[in-house]
Amino acid sequence: MEEVEIPSYFLCPISLQIMRDPVTLTTGMTIDRESIERWIFSGKHKTCPVTRQPLSDLELTPNHTLRRLIQAWCTANASYGIERFPTPRPPVCKAQIAALLDEAKLPHSLMSALRKLKAIVSESERNKRCVEASGAVDFLTSLIKKSKSNPREQQQEGYINDGIELDTSASDEALNILYSLQISEQSLLHLIERNDGFIESLTAILRRSNYQSRAYAILLLKSLLSVIAPARLTSFSQEFFEEVVNVLRDQISHQATRAALQVLGLLSPWGRNKVKAVEAGAVPVVIELLLDETEKRACEMMLVVLDRLCGCAEGRAEMAGHAAGFAVVSKKVLGVSPAASERAVRILYWVARFSPTPAVLHEMVLVGVVTKLCILLQVHCGEKAKEKAKEILRLHSRVWRNSPCLAPQFLASYPC
Numbered sequence: 150m151e152e153v154e155i156p157s158y159f160l161c162p163i164s165l166q167i168m169r170d171p172v173t174l175t176t177g178m179t180i181d182r183e184s185i186e187r188w189i190f191s192g193k194h195k196t197c198p199v200t201r202q203p204l205s206d207l208e209l210t211p212n213h214t215l216r217r218l219i220q221a222w223c224t225a226n227a228s229y230g231i232e233r234f235p236t237p238r239p240p241v242c243k244a245q246i247a248a249l250l251d252e253a254k255l256p257h258s259l260m261s262a263l264r265k266l267k268a269i270v271s272e273s274e275r276n277k278r279c280v281e282a283s284g285a286v287d288f289l290t291s292l293i294k295k296s297k298s299n300p301r302e303q304q305q306e307g308y309i310n311d312g313i314e315l316d317t318s319a320s321d322e323a324l325n326i327l328y329s330l331q332i333s334e335q336s337l338l339h340l341i342e343r344n345d346g347f348i349e350s351l352t353a354i355l356r357r358s359n360y361q362s363r364a365y366a367i368l369l370l371k372s373l374l375s376v377i378a379p380a381r382l383t384s385f386s387q388e389f390f391e392e393v394v395n396v397l398r399d400q401i402s403h404q405a406t407r408a409a410l411q412v413l414g415l416l417s418p419w420g421r422n423k424v425k426a427v428e429a430g431a432v433p434v435v436i437e438l439l440l441d442e443t444e445k446r447a448c449e450m451m452l453v454v455l456d457r458l459c460g461c462a463e464g465r466a467e468m469a470g471h472a473a474g475f476a477v478v479s480k481k482v483l484g485v486s487p488a489a490s491e492r493a494v495r496i497l498y499w500v501a502r503f504s505p506t507p508a509v510l511h512e513m514v515l516v517g518v519v520t521k522l523c524i525l526l527q528v529h530c531g532e533k534a535k536e537k538a539k540e541i542l543r544l545h546s547r548v549w550r551n552s553p554c555l556a557p558q559f560l561a562s563y564p565c
Contacts, residue, residue: 153229159219162199163188167223170237171216172209176202179212182237183273190274209240241269241276246283253288263322270329277330285326286336287343292323294350321362324354328365337376348373348389355392364405367396371408374415383420390422390429397434406438410450417457424461432458432467432474439477448485452478452492459499469500469509476516482525482534491534494525494541501541510545514552526564539564 161168161181170182176197186209188198195204216236223233246269253262266285269276332340341347354366370393374382396409413431417423432455439451455478458464468474481493497518500509513519522538542549542564 153226153231156222158215159222167234168215168219169234171212171219173212174209175204175206176200179215182209182211182240185209186273186275190278241272241279243279243283246280246285250283250285250288259319260322263319263326267322267326267329270326281330281332281336286330286332286340289323289327290340290344290347293320293327293354294344294346295320320354321359324362324365324369328369334376337373341373341377348385352386352389352392355396360399360401363396363399364401364408367393367401367405367408367412371411371415374412379419382416383422385416385422385425387425387428390416390425390431394426394429394431394434397431397438400438407447407450410435410447410454413454414450414457417454417460423458424463427458427461427463427467432464433471436468436471436474436477439481440473445486445489448481449489449492452481452489452496456492456495456499459496462504465500465504468496469504469506469512475500475513475518479516479518479521482521483528483530487531487534490525491531491537494522494534494537497522498537498541501544505545510548514549519549519552 155167159167161171161184162178163180163184166181168179168181171179172182172185173179174185174197176199178197178199180198185198188194189204189207195207196202197204220233220236223231227233246266249262249266249269252258253266266280270280348370351366351370355363357363390413393409393412396405400406413426417426435451435454435458439448439455442448442451455464455468459468468478475497478493478496482490484490497513501513519542522542525538526535526542546564
């Protein structure tokens, strides 16, 4: 088939493809809407991708004349296999979102409006930012908080119809949308400041059997905790830690497991949080996850959590009491990455330094911990890990140097 030459001004300067929905920037450049929205919203740029000049306004003006020319050219060249692009739908605006939120405030149309809002959010990054800027975050948050209400409160607010509780499914849908928005750090901070009890609402959702909602809740919690000031990270309840550990135990999804590990990692350095996490059963759960985990980043995250939890006596006791604890941690030394080796050695150091019972010392040599530390001294690895390994071996040299479980070839590398 004979090729047809495409006029250069029909091509998007970013993707070099025919523009379906040309829009003009404040710099005067015309670019396809999908490409420029990806540049602005996903790439978080505030400059023109062609001229590199600052965009004084992020409003995109539709270039209807050019679009009609492109459509006419496509129609004229249909015999060459070129399809005419349909006229694009107008982008969603704040007024439309506001009308949809008003519709959602009516109990009989709540779920329908939420589904429409979900569809809008899923279409593009621009739509997400428009929904966020239209006050939807506060409304969605209020629905999530209503999931804790008792039936009488729900009835008074109009969220029970014919004896059927509507707010649970509505709050699940609202949670899905709120997470999908991927709101900015500033909006996350405002969400926390304006909504007392929101963390408790997410904790209540973690108790549900709905795995999808639990996954969205833990993912949103991870985002929230990453922006909260450290001073506010000391007030989380024992119940909260129990539900986070249950997410790990249930292995809801790969994403949810990672988020739960990050939550424990973010919280454990503050106050009594590490003790609460240990009492919630975090140590044995993380050890058992580590047994079968081969992915580098996941192993590193698990070792970070164990390292922090072993900073308290309760955590060290759980570590020493687990049948596979020392074996799985020592296996990760030199087996994953330099960062993982350093964390694994730190975990062994916590126990060897502060909880060195005769049974612990015997098990450490029996399962190969001492051998692995001797090997570590012979290979190229991080200096911090080596120094910690030397310190562990020196601490208990009287016990370990003469142990029949330690192969003679490793005695040469045993530090004096």
